[in-house]
Amino acid sequence: MKKLINDPATLIQDALHGIAAAHPQLRVDFENRVIVRGDAPVRGKVGLISGGGSGHEPLHGGFVGPGMLDAACAGEVFTSPVPDQMVAATQAVDGGAGVLHIVKNYTGDVMNFELAAEMVAADQGTEVVAVVIDDDVAVQDSLYTAGRRGVGATVLVEKIAGAAAEEGRPLAEVAEVARKVNTYARSMGLALTSCTVPAAGRPTFELPDDQMEVGIGIHGEPGRRRVPVAPANEIAEMLVSPILSDLDYTGGDGVIAFVNGMGATPLIELYLMFNEVTQLLAKNGIPVARSLVGPYITSLDMAGCSVTLLKADDELLRLWDAPVNTPALRRGV
Amino acid sequence: MDTKDLTAWIREFAGLVAQHKDELTALDSAIGDGDHGVNMDRGLTAVVAALEAEPPDSPSALFKKVGMTLISKVGGASGPLYGTAFLRMAAAADSVLDGAGFAKVLRSGLDGVVARGKAQPGDKTMVDALGPAVDALDAALASGAGTKAALQAAADAAEQGREATIPLVARKGRASYLGERSAGHPDPGATSVTLLMQAAASTLGS
Structure with missing residues (x-):
């Protein structure tokens, strides 16, 4: 294996430091491994967060900024982040208009985001809506599997729903736009x-x-x-x-x-x-x-x-x- | 069984997972993403440290601490599944548990796993070991067995349930993408549940 790393165990943390250094307009919460738009929370705007296993860069952290995501959670390589990260991201971007969770359809991601939404509901009462992305036609027998996987459409959802949120549209409408992208x-x-x-x-x-x-x-x-x-x-x-x-x-x-x-x-x-x-x-x-x-x-x-x-x-x-x-x-x- | 006994159970479970870490990871490499052993060991190591730092004062507090720590530290699918199980067990636990009380707690945990993962028996998941274990525990207690013997019956049922996952085609989780190719391997989650039940049989009941 030839890779530009110091130690597999510090890969995510080392890369997050690089993101913080290269993009001072973003805030990086190193403890929770969350990349946040520098001016978050934007008052009155629906917050958009996503996240998933690392290794898919620039998804999701590279899409944090005006017109797209408000925050992204970085899991271990190919492993879902944990609910604490999503709770921290949700808190960081809650501008009073609710928060949209954009979740790729993988068993771990879906369950961890579900738990995070339950924890947020119990603690702060922030309104959270989750949209699950499942666009991979390679998975044929979706009745007998975990269902179609979330892949390329995730990028388009983050861009298009991000633009809808930036227009000041309410959470239900932003979620509807995200679902529409996934549907088509x-x-x-x-x-x-x-x-x-x-x-x-x-x-x-x-x-x-x-x-x-x-x-x-x-x-x-x-x-x-x-x-x-x-x-x-x-x-x-x-x-x-x-x-x-x-x-x-x-x-x-x-x-x-x-x-x-x-x-x-x-x-x-x-x-x-x-x-x-x-x-x-x-x-x-x-x-x-x-x-x-x-x-x-x-x-x-x-x-x-x-x-x-x-x-x-x-x-x-x-x-x-x-x-x-x-x-x-x-x-x- | 009191908080101290139940803490010993969790510590024994952590020890067994550490001991079988590579085996769990190898099983998961065959049909999943190869991180079950590493993730569970990381989570349970954190659990043991948390229990030592602040010993809980009731079974309910113990299970809650275990559940929250696993949710925060494990990730993947096992974190939410085991975490939800222990949180449901916390909600169902009295201050001291007899065999029947423990069986009720364990069934609440099973219900939590099913609610979170939406797996049915036969989907090749941890439900295929935990379900038979809970049923065997109830049946043994109902037929008048002592707690120790009933827990051994539960551990045996978990092991049989795990063995029975070998020919199954996975219908949940990452293994399901393999379709027919997932047959011929035991489910890693059912395997770690078997360790949980073996730990119960060796530490609880007298």
């Missing part, structure tokens, strides 16, 4: 290589040089199938067609198309993939209204990518275009 977004991912969790020191799974895993999860969970490595245009087809067969994308205002890097794939390959994806969409009569290309929800040093398509309408596009100022996503400011 689908994702599918692919791994060319495994990731290596620093504490484990070896690859999470074995993947031969000539094979790739289609339908991979962001923690290296197994996908739908393992196939020989293929040209990018065929890979794009493997990712886009299960999405299009899961949701009817025709008849709207086009899609927000998001090609995400898993951590170790260079941007030049992601742009090449984006080209393949747009060509497939054009063939299916689906216009691309907006785009996002880059490593935004990663899986440590995994090579590969995921595609997320969000069926857009006027409201979603307007909120997508709204100004945002965070370490990882910044425009219109």
